[in-house]
Amino acid sequence: xxxxxxxxxxxxxxxxxxxxxxxxxxxxxxxxxxxxxxxxxxxxxxxxxxxxxxxxxxxxxxxxxxxxxxxxxxxxxxxxxxxxxxxxxxxxxxxxxxxxxxxxxxxxxxxxxxxxxxxxxxxxxxxxxxxxxxxxxxxxxxxxxxxxxxxxxxxxxxxxxxxxxxxxxxxxxxxxxxxxxxxxxxxxxxxxxxxxxxxxxxxxxxxxxxxxxxxxxxxxxxxxxxxxx
Amino acid sequence: xxxxxxxxxxxxxxxxxxxxxxxxxxxxxxxxxxxxxxxxxxxxxxxxxxxxxxxxxxxxxxxxxxxxxxxxxxxxxxxxxxxxxxxxxxxxxxxxxxxxxxxxxxxxxxxxxxxxxxxxxxxxxxxxxxxxxxxxxxxxxxxxxxxxxxxxxxxxxxxxxxxxxxxxxxxxxxxxxxxxxxxxxxxxxxxxxxxxxxxxxxxxxxxxxxxxxxxxxxxxxxxxxxxxx
DNA sequence: CATACAGTACGAAACGCACCGTTTCGCCAA
DNA sequence: TTGGCGAAACGGTGCGTTTCGTACTGTATG
Numbered sequence: 001x002x003x004x005x006x007x008x009x010x011x012x013x014x015x016x017x018x019x020x021x022x023x024x025x026x027x028x029x030x031x032x033x034x035x036x037x038x039x040x041x042x043x044x045x046x047x048x049x050x051x052x053x054x055x056x057x058x059x060x061x062x063x064x065x066x067x068x069x070x071x072x073x074x075x076x077x078x079x080x081x082x083x084x085x086x087x088x089x090x091x092x093x094x095x096x097x098x099x100x101x102x103x104x105x106x107x108x109x110x111x112x113x114x115x116x117x118x119x120x121x122x123x124x125x126x127x128x129x130x131x132x133x134x135x136x137x138x139x140x141x142x143x144x145x146x147x148x149x150x151x152x153x154x155x156x157x158x159x160x161x162x163x164x165x166x167x168x169x170x171x172x173x174x175x176x177x178x179x180x181x182x183x184x185x186x187x188x189x190x191x192x193x194x195x196x197x198x199x200x201x202x203x204x205x206x207x208x209x210x211x212x213x214x215x216x217x218x219x220x221x222x223x224x225x226x227x228x229x
Numbered sequence: 230x231x232x233x234x235x236x237x238x239x240x241x242x243x244x245x246x247x248x249x250x251x252x253x254x255x256x257x258x259x260x261x262x263x264x265x266x267x268x269x270x271x272x273x274x275x276x277x278x279x280x281x282x283x284x285x286x287x288x289x290x291x292x293x294x295x296x297x298x299x300x301x302x303x304x305x306x307x308x309x310x311x312x313x314x315x316x317x318x319x320x321x322x323x324x325x326x327x328x329x330x331x332x333x334x335x336x337x338x339x340x341x342x343x344x345x346x347x348x349x350x351x352x353x354x355x356x357x358x359x360x361x362x363x364x365x366x367x368x369x370x371x372x373x374x375x376x377x378x379x380x381x382x383x384x385x386x387x388x389x390x391x392x393x394x395x396x397x398x399x400x401x402x403x404x405x406x407x408x409x410x411x412x413x414x415x416x417x418x419x420x421x422x423x424x425x426x427x428x429x430x431x432x433x434x435x436x437x438x439x440x441x442x443x444x445x446x447x448x449x450x451x452x453x454x455x456x457x458x
Numbered sequence: 459c460a461t462a463c464a465g466t467a468c469g470a471a472a473c474g475c476a477c478c479g480t481t482t483c484g485c486c487a488a
Numbered sequence: 489t490t491g492g493c494g495a496a497a498c499g500g501t502g503c504g505t506t507t508c509g510t511a512c513t514g515t516a517t518g
C-alpha cells in the first residue's frame with residue numbers, strides 16, 4: 001500500500017527509497033471540495049464493511065465515491081491514514097463519568113474499549129490496520145487515538161487513585177491500561193468477535209484483586225472458546 | 230494474497246467465490262523434492278527479515294529460492310501458511326520445567342511468550358500475519374500453535390494449581406493465558422519492540438495479586454514509552 | 459460592488475510496473 | 489509411466505504518478 005517496491009531484498013541502486021517519499025506537501029485546504037472529501041470517507045466506511053481492510057483499495061474507493069484516484073492520493077498519504085480518519089468519525093466517545101468508585105470507573109473504561117473495538121468492522125480490521133501503521137509509524141499517534149482516545153484520561157484517573165492511596169503507590173497505571181487494551185484487542189482478533197460483558201468484570205477484577213474468577217450469574221458460558229488450537 | 234478478487238463490493242455473479250478456492254488437493258508428498266522445500270523455507274525466513282511480511286511475495290520467494298512459483302503454490306495454500314511453517318522451525322521451545330512454585334512457573338510461561346514474539350522479526354510481522362489468518366481462518370490453528378505452542382500446557386499447569394487450591398476455585402485459567410499473551414503481543418506491536426524482563430514480573434504479579442507494581446531494582450526505567458499518542 | 463484573472467483542486471485517462479494465481483510445456487527422477 | 493519440477497507466459501488487478509482540460513475559488517482590479 002505504501003512506500004517503495006521490491007521484495008527481493010536487492011535494493012535498487014538507481015532509485016533510492018527516499019525518492020518514493022513524495023513528501024506530501026499539503027494542498028490548499030481552503031479550496032478542498034467538501035463533497036469529494038465526504039464522499040471518500042463515506043465510500044471508505046462502506047467498503048470497509050463490505051470487503052474489509054485488506055481488499056480495500058484506493059481504486060475501489062475512487063470508483064465508489066465517484067472521485068478521481070489522484071484526489072485521494074492528494075489528501076491522504078496512505079490507506080491507513082484514510083481508514084483512521086474514516087473510522088474516527090464513527091467511534092462512540094461518551095465521556096467517562098467518574099464516580100470515584102475505582103472499580104466502577106475501570107469497568108466503564110474497559111467497556112468503552114470493547115465498544116470501540118466492536119464499532120463497525122473494527123474488530124476484524126484492527127490487526128491489518130495495525131500492521132500498516134507499524135510499517136509507516138507516521139500514523140502511530142492517530143492510530144493510538146483511534147483505539148484509545150480516552151487513554152490519557154483513564155491513566156489520569158488511575159494516577160489520582162494511586163496518589164490518594166486507593167492503589168499501591170508503586171502501581172504502573174500505564175501498564176494497567178495496556179493490559180486491558182491488549183487483552184481486548186487480542187481476544188477480539190483471535191475469536192473474531194469482541195469479548196462480552198463477562199470479560200469486563202473479569203478484567204477489572206483481575207486488575208484490582210488478581211486472579212480471574214469465572215463469571216458468576218445466570219449466564220455462566222458467556223466467554224467464547226479460547227484461541228488455543 | 231489469498232482468495233478472490235473484487236474490492237468494489239459488487240460480487241461477480243459469474244464467478245462465485247468458492248470457485249476461487251482451488252481445494253488444494255495435496256500432491257504426492259513422497260515425490261516432494263527436499264531441496265526445493267528447504268530452499269523455499271530458507272528464502273521465506275530470509276526475506277521476512279529483510280522486507281517484512283507485507284512486502285513478502287511468492288514471486289520474490291521463488292526468485293530467491295531459485296524455485297518455480299508454481300511449486301510454491303502447489304505446496305502452500307497462501308502466504309500465511311508458508312510463513313507460519315517457516316517460522317515454527319525457528320521458534321524456541323524449551324520445555325517448561327515445572328517447579329511447583331506457581332509464581333516461578335508463570336514467569337517462565339510469560340518469558341517464553343516474549344521470547345516467541347521476539348524471535349526473528351516476529352514482533353513486527355505478527356499483526357500482519359494475524360490479519361491474514363483472520364481473512365482465511367483455515368490457518369487459525371497453526372497460528373495459535375505458533376504464537377502459543379505451550380498454551381495448553383500452561384493452562385493445565387494453572388488448572389492443577391486451581392484444583393489444588395493454590396488458585397481460587399472459580400479462576401478462569403484460560404483467560405489468564407489470554408491476558409498475558411494479549412498484553413505481550415499488543416505491547417510488542419505498538420512499541421515496535423518486545424517487552425523486557427520487567428514486564429514479566431509485573432504481569433505475573435498482576436495475574437496473581439492484582440495491581441501492577443512498578444519494577445523494583447537497579448533498572449527502574451526498563452519499560453518503554455507507552456502507546457498513547 | 460461587480461468583474462476579471464490568476465491559481466489550483468478536480469475528474470478522466472493513461473503510464474509503466476509489480477504481483478497475482480493459473481496454465482502450458484518439456485525435463486527428469488522415482 | 490507418473491508426477492514433481494523449472495521456465496515462461498497468460499490475463500488481470502492494483503499501485504503510484506503524470507498529463508490534460510475543466511471548473512471553481514480567493515483575491516485583486518476597475
